[in-house]
Amino acid sequence: xxxxxxxxxxxxxxxxxxxxxxxxxxxxxxxxxxxxxxxxxxxxxxxxxxxxxxxxxxxxxxxxxxxxxxxxxxxxxxxxxxxxxxxxxxxxxxxxxxxxxxxxxxxxxxxxxxxxxxxxxxxxxxxxxxxxxxxxxxxxxxxxxxxxxxxxxxxxxxxxxxxxxxxxxxxxxxxxxxxxxxxxxxxxxxxxxxxxxxxxxxxxxxxxxxxxxxxxxxxxxxxxxxxxxxxxxxxxxxxxxxxxxxxxxxxxxxxxxxxxxxxxxxxxxxxxxxxxxxxxxxxxxxxxxxxxxxxxxxxxxxxxxxxxxxxxxxxxxxxxxxxxxxxxxxxxxxxxxxxxxxxxxxxxxxxxxxxxxxxxxxxxxxxxxxxxxxxxxxxxxxxxx
Amino acid sequence: xxxxxxxxxxxxxxxxxxxxxxxxxxxxxxxxxxxxxxxxxxxxxxxxxxxxxxxxxxxxxxxxxxxxxxxxxxxxxxxxxxxxxxxxxxxxxxxxxxxxxxxxxxxxxxxxxxxxxxxxxxxxxxxxxxxxxxxxxxxxxxxxxxxxxxxxxxxxxxxxxxxxxxxxxxxxxxxxxxxxxxxxxxxxxxxxxxxxxxxxxxxxxxxxxxxxxxxxxxxxxx
Numbered sequence: 001x002x003x004x005x006x007x008x009x010x011x012x013x014x015x016x017x018x019x020x021x022x023x024x025x026x027x028x029x030x031x032x033x034x035x036x037x038x039x040x041x042x043x044x045x046x047x048x049x050x051x052x053x054x055x056x057x058x059x060x061x062x063x064x065x066x067x068x069x070x071x072x073x074x075x076x077x078x079x080x081x082x083x084x085x086x087x088x089x090x091x092x093x094x095x096x097x098x099x100x101x102x103x104x105x106x107x108x109x110x111x112x113x114x115x116x117x118x119x120x121x122x123x124x125x126x127x128x129x130x131x132x133x134x135x136x137x138x139x140x141x142x143x144x145x146x147x148x149x150x151x152x153x154x155x156x157x158x159x160x161x162x163x164x165x166x167x168x169x170x171x172x173x174x175x176x177x178x179x180x181x182x183x184x185x186x187x188x189x190x191x192x193x194x195x196x197x198x199x200x201x202x203x204x205x206x207x208x209x210x211x212x213x214x215x216x217x218x219x220x221x222x223x224x225x226x227x228x229x230x231x232x233x234x235x236x237x238x239x240x241x242x243x244x245x246x247x248x249x250x251x252x253x254x255x256x257x258x259x260x261x262x263x264x265x266x267x268x269x270x271x272x273x274x275x276x277x278x279x280x281x282x283x284x285x286x287x288x289x290x291x292x293x294x295x296x297x298x299x300x301x302x303x304x305x306x307x308x309x310x311x312x313x314x315x316x317x318x319x320x321x322x323x324x325x326x327x328x329x330x331x332x333x334x335x336x337x338x339x340x341x342x343x344x345x346x347x348x349x350x351x352x353x354x355x356x357x358x359x360x361x362x363x364x365x366x367x368x369x370x371x372x373x374x375x376x377x378x379x380x381x382x383x384x385x
Numbered sequence: 386x387x388x389x390x391x392x393x394x395x396x397x398x399x400x401x402x403x404x405x406x407x408x409x410x411x412x413x414x415x416x417x418x419x420x421x422x423x424x425x426x427x428x429x430x431x432x433x434x435x436x437x438x439x440x441x442x443x444x445x446x447x448x449x450x451x452x453x454x455x456x457x458x459x460x461x462x463x464x465x466x467x468x469x470x471x472x473x474x475x476x477x478x479x480x481x482x483x484x485x486x487x488x489x490x491x492x493x494x495x496x497x498x499x500x501x502x503x504x505x506x507x508x509x510x511x512x513x514x515x516x517x518x519x520x521x522x523x524x525x526x527x528x529x530x531x532x533x534x535x536x537x538x539x540x541x542x543x544x545x546x547x548x549x550x551x552x553x554x555x556x557x558x559x560x561x562x563x564x565x566x567x568x569x570x571x572x573x574x575x576x577x578x579x580x581x582x583x584x585x586x587x588x589x590x591x592x593x594x595x596x597x598x599x600x601x602x603x604x605x606x607x
Contacts, residue, residue, distance in 0.1 A: 125484070127484075127537065128484055128535070128537040128538070129535065129537065131486065134486055195489075196487075196489050197450065197488070197489040197492060200446060200447035200450055200489075201447060201450055201451065201454075203447055204402060204447045204448065204450075204451055205404075205451075245442060245445070245446070246446065247445075247446070248445060248447060249445040249447070249448065252445075252447075280563075282581075283442065305442070328566065329536055329563070329564045330564060330565055330566040330568060330569035331566075331568075333536060333539060333564065333569060334568065334569045334572045334573075366536035366537070366539075366564065367536070367537060368536065368537050368540070369536070
């Protein structure tokens with residue numbers, strides 16, 4: 001009864017309740033009902049996404065173009081404004097949603113939000129993603145790892161602004177779509193403060209020092225995750241790029257970062273939200289990430305290290321996680337709409353059976369290219385999904 | 386004649402991932418007893434093993450970085466001993482295009498090209514078009530290797546390629562980086578594409594032995 005009251009309260013506030021607070025049989029029943037309904041009529045975006053997350057077949061494959069900064073073209077909002085101002089960023093996301101469409105929205109600014117608040121000097125280019133100033137890293141020497149401490153989250157400007165973005169988006173679109181927050185994993189944040197190349201060497205030569213810094217960063221990331229959970233978003237995505245061939249060897253990743261991503265994931269799940277993993281690296285260690293984070297979904301750009309084909313991926317992991325992806329960036333940049341739609345159809349054929357799949361680019365939509373192929377993704381989901 | 390023991394040690398220590406061990410082995414080398422070409426040969430053999438392991442997936446990027454460091458430590462020792470470090474004739478200019486500062490991939494490729502015997506001119510990151518053009522003019526390099534990890538600077542990469550075609554049509558162009566694939570590389574006018582550092586030597590060899598391309602863009606009079 002208490003849960004029902006809470007459910008009605010959150011709906012009254014204009015957003016979805018945390019699904020993890022609802023009984024599993026209820027969620028399955030709702031998904032089964034939507035699955036049956038979807039055979040005869042269109043589902044709402046929320047129904048469609050939730051049905052697929054429960055590994056049941058919706059009316060069609062859900063799709064997300066992961067437009068992010070790409071949508072700033074619609075209203076001519078600048079990159080720096082998008083990256084630093086929650087209201088303007090929300091205008092970008094909302095205009096992308098209204099103009100292009102999609103069934104869920106992943107709110108992702110850039111990979112330096114957290115590092116900026118740990119004191120990393122930032123550069124905000126006019127025509128590109130915000131990035132650290134690597135000429136002035138926070139961690140200059142190995143000894144500096146010991147100086148990395150948790151920060152006062154109330155004073156974390158960029159993270160607080162991102163939380164504000166989440167709140168604004170929930171207020172504007174809370175019952176129209178599924179919204180997801182985002183954070184970079186501890187090792188990822190550290191790479192923004194040290195430089196990836198130096199960090200990789202340090203992981204091999206000074207793993208204890210790196211781990212200690214990850215522990216400090218994780219304490220702040222837990223607060224960041226909790227703050228996002230509190231806004232009414234339905235999921236939080238953890239970007240764990242270095243759990244792939246682009247990063248550390250698998251056993252070293254599990255040793256250095258695995259436990260911290262587990263802690264963050266558990267924090268999110270305890271609040272009743274879904275956990276998604278984003279990893280656009282080659283040969284991602286999907287098994288290790290499932291062990292560490294037990295995610296509800298994985299957004300990927302390349303096949304994992306233990307699967308040779310998408311069919312094999314679906315067979316091996318399709319009932320454990322919802323797969324989100326994986327139209328390649330180069331195809332979106334240079335391919336014709338027809339070529340993009342053909343690639344979408346192939347992936348839908350391989351991955352969409354029995355739900356548990358959301359069509360998406362492998363990573364954020366390239367922000368400076370025309371939106372034509374974002375429309376191609378939407379069209380492909382409608383036509384072939 | 387059996388290889389001197391030290392050459393075997395040099396070959397193996399490249400893969401050791403221990404800078405201290407590398408230093409220990411190279412400090413034992415008696416340059417009067419072993420020719421620099423033999424030392425370099427052993428280092429190159431070690432790097433070739435590392436490159437194959439990288440390609441197979443049995444050597445990770447952090448491990449490979451330490452192999453490159455070991456190779457460069459060895460080059461440092463040879464130079465300290467005033468040894469002549471033989472290089473191929475071809476020079477390579479390499480850099481990350483303007484608008485991007487992610488240089489780890491480029492640094493690894495530069496290391497692989499050095500280990501393969503090329504004379505490498507590394508321009509660093511966020512390199513403007515004109516710096517690439519100037520370097521090609523000064524060095525007479527036969528290969529230009531361009532890198533980017535982001536989609537936003539792709540237009541800059543395309544621009545560099547276009548100008549190189551105009552001003553240095555004899556130069557072959559190799560590209561790599563996360564937002565690229567073979568198809569896009571061709572579409573923006575590159576001669577070759579390497580998905581990873583392990584593929585670079587083979588791809589460099591392939592494009593350098595290609596027959597001269599017909600001119601596709603008219604030469605602009607200077």
